[in-house]
Amino acid sequence: MxxxxxxxxxxxxxxxxxxxxxxxxxxxxxxxxxxxxxxxxxxxxxxxxxxxxxxxxxxxxxxxxxxxxxxxxxxxxxxxxxxxxxxxxxxxxxxxxxxxxxxxxxxxxxxxxxxxxAVQTRMMLQATVHEGNRTNLEPVSDRFLALNEMCIKPASADRMITSILEMEIDGEVVDQYQGDGLIISTPTGSTCYTVAANGPIIHPGMAAISVTPICPLSLSSRPILIPSGSVVSIWPLADYDLSTKLWMDGVLATSIWPGQRVDIRMAAEEARFIVxxxxxxxxxxxxxxxxxxxxxxxxxxxxxx
Missing domain, CATH: 3.40.50.10330 (Probable inorganic polyphosphate/atp-NAD kinase; domain 1)
Structure with a gap:
């Protein structure tokens, strides 16, 4: 070098x-x-x-x-x-x-x-906000990158808010989550917020995405591990307070309004760390x-x- x-x-x-x-x-x-x-x-x-x-x-x-x-x-x-x-x-x-x-x-x-x-490469995620259903492919936001995780959860200064989030994977509805939010994580991020929410620990040599609900109000809502080529789409439902936010590695990325969705997928970029x-x-x-x-x-x- x-x-x-x-x-x-x-x-x-x-x-x-x-x-x-x-x-x-x-x-x-x-x-x-x-x-x-x-x-x-x-x-x-x-x-x-x-x-x-x-x-x-x-x-x-x-x-x-x-x-x-x-x-x-x-x-x-x-x-x-x-x-x-x-x-x-x-x-x-x-x-x-x-x-x-x-x-x-x-x-x-x-x-x-x-x-x-040695150089260790780490998979990253990208997120974009879109209007409406999956036929609208043109984003209405910047493209956000994360090495650990993307998190969709509400934020309010005066009260604790639960969210209702509907999730699709590759165009198919998987579940509706009611609780504190969802964490979509890389293997690198599996030892951070994800593991605190009882998600799986994933070796960074794997190419996979984990979806972990945060304090879901249903015992049947469990973490799920999906292929890295999948696209996770999330809609905030019943967001009367307009409080749903997208967070990247714990940093606020943008607000999400009713009628919008967040598409999260593996990014083309990889982080490169010297070992x-x-x-x-x-x-x-x-x-x-x-x-x-x-x-x-x-x-x-x-x-x-």
Whole structure:
């Protein structure tokens, strides 16, 4: 990998990740690399300005923060195929990030320039809002991307609202859900909001979409796993308060009005994450992040003595 132009993104409002960002920028600039550095957070999105201002290709994005910072990078950089090196600095769980304990800037840049790393691609979802039934294919909204999940649920400042959502898969009505909403998730997102709603955990090597109801008012409403080529269409019914919203990775995308539907499908774009750990294991990540028994009890040999 050439390191001619690199983005360094730090978690907005986090002093530790900002210090790391300055340290990385200094090390890269000593190697003759052009660095663009900025914060990312709920009120800060540096990507549109950076992408519009550069004339040379961006070789790498170094993202210093937690999973939320990495998700924002994926949504903004996937369309340009820019690889992301995400490091858990100031984050919490860090499913998508490298451990800061293994991060030595000089060694890392040497490894990247020598192509001693792996690239893990992650499936993404796209969502568009349409008027009426499935014969109306022209969207009335922007195209929204998500790495974890799309979520359709109501939002109100003064009361708890339940929704009634009708879902089609590939043009066939599947169910009507009454409850707090629906989560349409990628395998990457299966360990986030989906697992909190009792949805399935899906290995990121699979190409699949999960649909998980949030607190449904029916014991028969269960999560469902469908092929990645499917199109999920969702209509809000009986939305008297005009409160139904579409959320992408926990960020508000747009409102959905009665008579409109949301079409969700696999995106053509994929997020690309740099993996530096030579002993990387998805199952080890599950054990450690979810505190499964395998992360608490350590045996000295394969006989479990």
């Amino acid at each position: 050439q390191l001619k132009q690199v983005l360094i993104i730090h978690k907005s409002g986090d002093a530790l990740s900002q210090r790391w960002a300055k340290k990385c920028a200094e090390a890269l600039e000593k190697r003759g690399c052009n660095v663009l550095m900025g914060p990312s957070g709920p009120k800060d999105n540096p990507y549109p300005v950076f992408l519009a201002s550069v004339s040379l290709p961006i070789n790498l994005a170094v993202v210093l923060g937690g999973d939320g910072t990495a998700l924002s990078a994926a949504r903004n950089l996937a369309s340009d195929g820019i690889p992301i090196l995400a490091v858990n600095v100031g984050g919490h769980l860090g499913f998508l990030t490298e451990s800061p304990d293994d991060f030595d800037s000089e060694t890392i840049w040497d490894r990247l320039e020598a192509d001693r790393y 530096l750990r030579e002993n990387y294991s998805y199952y080890q990540t599950l054990r450690e992040k979810l505190q499964w028994a395998g992360a608490r009890i350590h045996y000295h040999n394969n006989h479990r003595n």
